Amino acid sequence: MIPRELFKKIRQIEIRTRGLVHDIFGGEYHSAFKGQGIEFSEVRPYQIGDDIRTIDWNVSARSGETYVKIFEEEREQTLMLLVDVSGSEDFGSKEKFKREVAAEICAVAAFSAIQNNDKVGLLLFTDRVERFVPPKKGRRHVLRLIRDLFAHTPQSTGTNLSVALQHALHVLRRRSIVLIVSDFFDDGFEPALRALARRHDTVAIHLQDPREEELPAVGLVELTDPETGETVLLDTWSRSARRVFAEQAYARRQRTAGLLRRLHVDHVPIRTDEGYVEPLIRFFRHRNRKGR
Known part of the structure; x- marks a missing residue:
């Protein structure tokens, strides 16, 4: 039995994202992800x-x-959603946590896929595979995936992208569309991502929050890593401390972008304070131009 509040949230997500699919994304998805022959x-x-x-x-x-x-x-394809549900995803300095933004993006992608008669599957991961739902068609199946995105309680807080990527390689027999939704707070996943990108049409949805990139000057602040639990005390009045924090965040973003570029993985940065509609539209239209 789905709790009333969760049911209400899922219904709201369905109404909002299906409207976006009908008005904007359905045709863009079809054009961006061509059939296999x-x-x-x-x-x-x-x-x-x-x-x-x-x-x-x-x-x-x-x-x-x-x-x-x-x-x-030959239209029918498989869309596999690889979604990071580690501790850092339960963070958001604005209206929504990264995990909520991820759920809406996945809903848009999933409803676009079933409108085009494609199958959709889901893999939730932390430093392990938390949940795997095999690809299927239909509205009820997509609603189940959205429910899992919101209702699943992770067993772990860490992140291991390699585990998720290797699992996807193992279960996807035919060439598929793989959408990785994560903040990419991890290292050492390049070999697994390279192998996945060679076999599948791979897209990285890179979630970013402004408070993970720049700190306000508000005095002494305790910062806790949601994945490791490690806590540090930082004096945000210090310009040098804020500068070092921002520089490290920038370097991390640049490393991720550079890695995805080298591996020819489409990179879609999405900030929690700016919305996801415009970045997704730009991505789809870029793919269409590239395809032509």
């Missing part, structure tokens, strides 16, 4: 301008008229 559909009489390479000589010979083959995109 083409398949024969039918034959029709030749028309001026048709490519002569598509002529069906057997049908033309039997009928006495010229016919061409019509092909359609």
Whole structure:
């Protein structure tokens, strides 16, 4: 039985994100993630301008008229959502935690996928695989995935991206779309990401919060790492302390961006204080231009 408040939140997410899919993202998703090939559909009489390479000589010979083959995109695909639910995702200095933003982004992607008759699966991870839901189609399945995103209580607080990436490699037999939603507060995952990106169409949704990048001058502050529990006391009146904090955050972002660029993984930075709609639209349209 789903708690009333959780049911209400899931329903609100469904209404909001399905509206976005209907108005904006459905067509953008279809264009950005092409099918894996083409398949024969039918034959029709030749028309001026048709490519002569598509002529069906057997049908033309039997009928006495010229016919061409019509092909359609082999549309059905699998979208796998790899979502970081480690301790750092339960952080947000504005209206929403990173985990809530992640859930809405996943809902948009999932509803876009099923609108295009694709399957959707979910893998929640910390420093282990917390939950795996095999890919399926349909609205009820997507609602289950959204429920899992909100209702799952992680067993751990740490992050190990390699474990999640290797699990995805193991379970995805056919080429799929893999959406990794994380703040990428981890190291050492390059080999696993390289292997995944070679076999699958891989996209990194990079969640960022302003308070993880820059501190306000408010005096002595205790900062606790939500993944390790380690606490440090920082004097935010100190300009040098704030500068070092900002420089380290910037360096971390640049390392992540550089790694994704080297591995040819699409990188979509999304800040919790700016919304996700515009960054996703830019990403889809960039993919469309690149594809053309």
